[in-house]
Amino acid sequence: MPKKNIYLILLSLGTALWGISFSVTKLAVQESSLYIFLFYRFSLATVILCACFYKYFKETSSESLLGGVKLALPLTAGIMLQTLGLKYLPASQCTFIAGICVVMVPVLKWGVYKMSVSAKIWIASLVALAGLCIISVSDTFTINQGAIYTILGTFGFSMYLILVEKQATKGNIITTVVPMFAACTVLSLCFAVTEPAGSWVPANNNFWMAVIYCAVFTTAFMYTVSMMAQKYIPAERVAIIYLFEPVFGAIAAFFILNEDLSWRLFIGGGLILAATFVAELNIKNMGFRKGIRTNKIS
Template sequence: MRLESICWIITPRLAHRHYFKSKSNYFMTIEKSKLATWMILLGVLFWGATFSFTKQAVGIVDVYSFLSIRFIIASILLAIIFANKFKLYTKEILWKGILLGTILSAGFILQTTGIKYTTASNAGFITGLVVILVPIIISVINKKLPKVNQIIAIVLALGGLALLTLKNKFSINIGDVWVLLATFALATHLILITKLVKNINASLFVITQLFTVGIITGIVGLITNYRITISGDWNVWKAILFCAIFASAYMYTTQAYMQRYITELKTAIIFSFEPLFAVLVAYLYLNEQITSHTLIGGLLIFIAMIISEIKQRQTTMVVTN
């Protein structure tokens, strides 16, 4: 017998209160789910657009200057917004933020360097392989072979990657290699996020992580170029501000706070839109050509991401329930 029926038998007033409280919580959850979906989808659009903006900027200033300024601005902006939260700061937040910020630094340095030598579309699609690499890395850590659906997804993703990166002479563009290495770093970062960032203040963690990225990339820039270049070119600052405000401060904070209101399956599907957004923005903003190889390769990777993530997320949800 359902709880509402038992309550009606015991006391109508209690049942009435429980019924409307349940309805209220239900509709509140639905509204939060819708809000989370649209906010994260908007953030994924920003992520996809960063490839085009970054490609223009790194043609004028060096990679490390761009990254350092971008992430320091993002961390300062968040520090101002969440200034009242710093009383909750702990050593755990500090070391976890530095650790994951260091890994994220490696990913962004490799990715931004690779964008200088490849197209924004290719960079977007290859970076999308992070959702394919995650189950592979987890399988290696757990010493278990990937499941059948994961193997199918990997084969499809490799086929799509080949269409995107292999040229007429079967040579791989050096930019594609850098972006692929960046994707491994980002996949590792994604796995550690789920394991380490628990029971700590999300906003303070994001601030620490982004500030760490800004400092590390700045130090690398000083070592390699002996300076941090600041250009007055509007295209550079347009890219820096866009990436700092929307793709960094907005998206990382939104993910930390809003992802809890939607299922992991839904999050995976939303994230799968990033490479498609990258191609669309590159076509509209940079006038990059969309070839048949790009379309077929991108489609294969997109299908692979969906196969890998949906099966993986469904299993996780069943075990949790």
């Protein structure tokens, strides 16, 4: 089986794991410090990855170290902001808002790297924006601060996807995995120490179960697979594979957190899913995809 197809399967599996992680994380940070939670999550993931990729240490160069740090900045910001959003917003809503990265990636490529974007992507962006407004804006026309945090986190994650694609063209992406998560650990530690009231050893089983689940499945496994996959799959296609993450996330929130699936979630989430389908239907002919093959990001 071609490597591209193998990574497509692994990414699809990871999408389900990722969707479930929103509910698992919400249980962990409801009564505990999210920064301490992220510190443990990244620390354990780094240890696991060191054990898995130790043979690549001798291939790690200063460029790999620097590349890992550069990737860690938007990734840490994205995860941190989305986790913060979970404190104020239902997990089911967070998963759908996070889904707008599908249309955000190509739009950011257009804005940052001047790559052309087809009309369908702009239409998809408007449809996704409409869905986002239905989910995020209340009857009194106010926006929950959790929605703002999640949107900003999605922006950070979208930038991370684009930078991973850029880094993958420079050499062996595996050598940047451990430095990236080590940098994420340090960054989260810097925030964790600013919370003097936070408990470093919470007496909460949900906290430790979430640390293990997120470190193993959604951090060490999923982010490594997504990074390696982008050597064979463009960033916007990777984002589209994440299409069903909100679906798994909403189902998990219903069963794990007993969250109500409101009409806003169904209509707004449906529009966001429709927007991603619009992007997927046109992906083989989109101008920005063509640009990826002809224009190297510098």
